[in-house]
Amino acid sequence: MEVFWYIAIALVLAVFFTLDGYDFGAGIIHLFFAKKEKDKEVIAKSAGLFWDSNEVWLVAAGGMLFMAFPTFYASVFSGFYLPLILVLWLIIFRAIGLEFRGQFKYQMWKDIWDASFGVSSLLLALFFGIALGNVVRGVNLGGVENGASAYEGHYFFLPLWDSSFSPLSDTPGIIDWFTIIIGLISVVTLAIHGANWVILKTNSSINTKLKGVIFKLNIALTALTVFSLIVWQIVNPNSLDNFIERPYLIVFPIVYFTGLIGLFFIKTFKKENQGFMFSTLLIVGGITSSLASLFPVILPSINNTHEHLTIYNTAAEHYGLSVAFNWAIIGFILLIVYFIVQKRLMGGKVDKMDYGH
Amino acid sequence: MEDMIFYDRLQFAFTITFHYIFPQLTMGLSLMIVYFKWKFLRTKIDKYNNAAKFFMKIFAINFTMGVVTGIPMEFQFGTNWAKFSELTGGIIGQTLAMEGMFSFFLESSFLALFIFGEKLMGQKLHFLTGFLVFLGSWASGWFILATNAWMQHPVGYEILDNGKFVLENFSTLFTNPWLLPAFLHNQLASVVTSSFVVASIGAFYVLRNKQTEYGRLFLKTGVVFGLISSVLVAFPTGDWNAKNVAEYQPAAFAAMEGIFETEEAGAEIVLIGQPNMVEKKLDNKIAVPNILSFLTHQDWNKQIPGMDQFKEEELPDNIPALYYSYHIMVGLGTIFIGVMALALFFLWRKKLYTIKPLLWTIMFLVPFPYIANLTGWYTAELGRQPYLVYGLLKTSDGISPTVSSGNTLFTLLGFVALYMLLGLLFLVLVGKTINHGPKPQTH
Numbered sequence: 001m002e003v004f005w006y007i008a009i010a011l012v013l014a015v016f017f018t019l020d021g022y023d024f025g026a027g028i029i030h031l032f033f034a035k036k037e038k039d040k041e042v043i044a045k046s047a048g049l050f051w052d053s054n055e056v057w058l059v060a061a062g063g064m065l066f067m068a069f070p071t072f073y074a075s076v077f078s079g080f081y082l083p084l085i086l087v088l089w090l091i092i093f094r095a096i097g098l099e100f101r102g103q104f105k106y107q108m109w110k111d112i113w114d115a116s117f118g119v120s121s122l123l124l125a126l127f128f129g130i131a132l133g134n135v136v137r138g139v140n141l142g143g144v145e146n147g148a149s150a151y152e153g154h155y156f157f158l159p160l161w162d163s164s165f166s167p168l169s170d171t172p173g174i175i176d177w178f179t180i181i182i183g184l185i186s187v188v189t190l191a192i193h194g195a196n197w198v199i200l201k202t203n204s205s206i207n208t209k210l211k212g213v214i215f216k217l218n219i220a221l222t223a224l225t226v227f228s229l230i231v232w233q234i235v236n237p238n239s240l241d242n243f244i245e246r247p248y249l250i251v252f253p254i255v256y257f258t259g260l261i262g263l264f265f266i267k268t269f270k271k272e273n274q275g276f277m278f279s280t281l282l283i284v285g286g287i288t289s290s291l292a293s294l295f296p297v298i299l300p301s302i303n304n305t306h307e308h309l310t311i312y313n314t315a316a317e318h319y320g321l322s323v324a325f326n327w328a329i330i331g332f333i334l335l336i337v338y339f340i341v342q343k344r345l346m347g348g349k350v351d352k353m354d355y356g357h
Numbered sequence: 358m359e360d361m362i363f364y365d366r367l368q369f370a371f372t373i374t375f376h377y378i379f380p381q382l383t384m385g386l387s388l389m390i391v392y393f394k395w396k397f398l399r400t401k402i403d404k405y406n407n408a409a410k411f412f413m414k415i416f417a418i419n420f421t422m423g424v425v426t427g428i429p430m431e432f433q434f435g436t437n438w439a440k441f442s443e444l445t446g447g448i449i450g451q452t453l454a455m456e457g458m459f460s461f462f463l464e465s466s467f468l469a470l471f472i473f474g475e476k477l478m479g480q481k482l483h484f485l486t487g488f489l490v491f492l493g494s495w496a497s498g499w500f501i502l503a504t505n506a507w508m509q510h511p512v513g514y515e516i517l518d519n520g521k522f523v524l525e526n527f528s529t530l531f532t533n534p535w536l537l538p539a540f541l542h543n544q545l546a547s548v549v550t551s552s553f554v555v556a557s558i559g560a561f562y563v564l565r566n567k568q569t570e571y572g573r574l575f576l577k578t579g580v581v582f583g584l585i586s587s588v589l590v591a592f593p594t595g596d597w598n599a600k601n602v603a604e605y606q607p608a609a610f611a612a613m614e615g616i617f618e619t620e621e622a623g624a625e626i627v628l629i630g631q632p633n634m635v636e637k638k639l640d641n642k643i644a645v646p647n648i649l650s651f652l653t654h655q656d657w658n659k660q661i662p663g664m665d666q667f668k669e670e671e672l673p674d675n676i677p678a679l680y681y682s683y684h685i686m687v688g689l690g691t692i693f694i695g696v697m698a699l700a701l702f703f704l705w706r707k708k709l710y711t712i713k714p715l716l717w718t719i720m721f722l723v724p725f726p727y728i729a730n731l732t733g734w735y736t737a738e739l740g741r742q743p744y745l746v747y748g749l750l751k752t753s754d755g756i757s758p759t760v761s762s763g764n765t766l767f768t769l770l771g772f773v774a775l776y777m778l779l780g781l782l783f784l785v786l787v788g789k790t791i792n793h794g795p796k797p798q799t800h
């Protein structure tokens with residue numbers, strides 16, 4: 001049952017990052033590459049029409065995590081208190097930016113809210129990457145200092161950074177050089193994904209240029225990926241064990257690398273949705289590979305006093321999980337139906353769609 | 358420790374208060390949108406369809422606000438109330454996760470379809486999407502109320518040695534005797550809010566003498582829905598809830614009714630008066646003898662335990678706030694019935710659209726149903742104190758052990774600032790939509 005819920009939540013999270021990922025990415029593209037007002041408007045619209053229904057997936061992931069792994073939920077959400085609240089604020093800022101920009105015709109007004117949308121999107125992409133970096137690296141569970149625990153073994157609290165900025169410190173902070181690298185990977189990946197979304201959903205004048213941008217970003221992403229794989233071994237030496245023990249897990253990194261290699265051919269793609277499909281593989285592959293390397297651990301402990309948080313020691317009781325299994329199956333079927341209906345109706349370019357008024 | 362609990366509670370209270378401005382409108386409004394759409398299907402008169410689409414725009418703005426202010430609510434269970442989440446997540450996680458899966462997705466998917474899909478789907482399917490939005494938003498209320506009902510009156514659980522609450526019987530979460538009365542009361546109260554909003558926009562259109570045909574339609578619909586829902590909120594659902602509180606939370610009941618001393622036979626009902634916590638009595642009180650006993654037990658002389666019957670630590674920790682919240686809610690509810698009854702009378706005499714003072718009153722009454730809804734929730738939540746899970750888990754034992762009061766104060770201030778901006782955005786968007794009005798009537 002624990003494994004079912006682990007997979008279900010990973011799936012919902014992957015869908016969330018694929019969907020909301022494109023509107024974060026659209027924000028990054030908007031920030032750096034959209035110069036003409038017409039392009040800015042249509043890119044903002046390509047995010048503005050969809051962001052709220054995408055964020056429903058975050059709520060669903062949160063609710064499922066709360067139900068299935070309450071101890072993990074409690075530990076991680078209170079331990080990452082400040083960055084999580086910052087994420088909430090950024091989500092709100094993005095929403096304000098998207099909804100406000102079209103309300104008045106002044107250029108400066110639009111510029112302000114464009115910046116709010118773009119910068120929040122960029123920072124959200126960075127923060128989500130940093131969060132993943134923290135989960136891979138592990139935290140000082142129990143707040144151990146000099147052998148004494150400050151909290152119960154499944155609680156922790158991280159400072160934003162530790163003066164050494166090193167993931168190998170005894171008390172690493174949220175931001176260190178390793179989590180920054182993962183953060184950058186996230187930014188570049190979502191920027192690629194967002195660019196593909198803009199190409200797919202709009203007729204903006206920068207669509208052709210964006211293909212070149214994707215190609216260059218993909219080179220950067222390849223370099224970052226290779227580099228991160230090397231340092232990953234330093235930060236978490238056991239990360240390959242799962243793949244050796246259960247060779248079929250290798251399918252997740254393959255998904256990631258398929259996306260990575262595929263995107264080098266971006267300029268030759270005839271169909272506009274091909275790029276988007278490959279960047280979806282990047283996101284899904286990246287998240288699932290990271291989770292698979294940890295399984296069944298979901299938050300490693302970096303001290304020897306307290307054990308890792310796993311799906312087994314943080315899960316709710318069996319009865320609750322099995323009851324929820326029954327309703328979740330019905331729920332997932334419904335989700336798939338809604339999703340198909342909605343996609344069919346909201347397909348096509350957004351340029352002509354009526355947004356708000 | 359004390360100020361940690363204080364800031365955690367204050368932040369939750371502030372963010373949930375702001376959040377609940379939005380869902381309380383959307384739940385009621387979705388019902389009225391379904392009504393307008395149904396009326397259009399029956400009569401084929403365009404103005405009903407335009408009204409439905411107009412209110413769906415207002416619904417959509419509120420829904421968006423509800424999403425961005427709702428995510429912080431879910432997150433705060435973990436960030437600020439980690440111990441509570443750890444101990445009870447196996448139970449209330451069920452209802453919260455079901456809300457996400459069964460109502461939130463339904464609402465958001467079909468909202469998009471309702472707004473964008475009318476031409477593609479044809480009228481009957483369009484009505485259906487509207488109905489599904491309504492269903493989703495009411496299901497949301499159902500799951501949230503189920504969560505709250507369990508905290509007010511825990512059922513179907515077992516407590517392990519480590520203090521964890523374990524679900525023993527899933528279906529009791531939904532057969533909880535607290536749930537149905539609370540749900541109906543809450544949903545009807547949300548219809549009150551939406552009726553006042555609809556009537557208020559109608560009064561505005563009539564008074565400014567533009568789009569008066571819609572103004573009259575909105576006034577008429579708002580007044581009829583408003584009177585029915587205002588009456589039903591008080592009786593039977595409000596009465597039913599009060600009886601539940603008297604039965605399951607007698608200490609909270611004594612505090613909210615302002616009964617400091619138990620009377621031998623028959624408790625009086627306090628209409629007005631100020632709790633004096635030093636001398637433990639009500640100052641300047643106006644009360645009617647024996648009525649409370651009759652209302653609660655249908656027996657004029659039945660004894661109702663006052664606050665003197667309970668230990669200090671069993672009583673709610675802020676009795677004046679609880680007492681005032683409850684009395685403000687009841688007082689406003691009574692005024693709503695009066696105003697709506699008067700408006701309906703003049704509607705029947707075909708004079709409503711010309712009596713300006715009444716139209717102004719209806720227009721400016723719109724904040725008050727919001728206040729009544731919120732004070733109703735304050736009554737429920739303050740009455741539950743000092744517990745998170747009534748009688749079993751103290752509020753002070755539920756907070757995050759690792760988050761300092763400074764952190765929470767910082768984030769609370771941030772939320773205050775950001776929500777002011779968000780509130781401004783909301784007013785601009787809704788104001789523009791109302792000013793623009795529904796699609797002009799084509800003859």
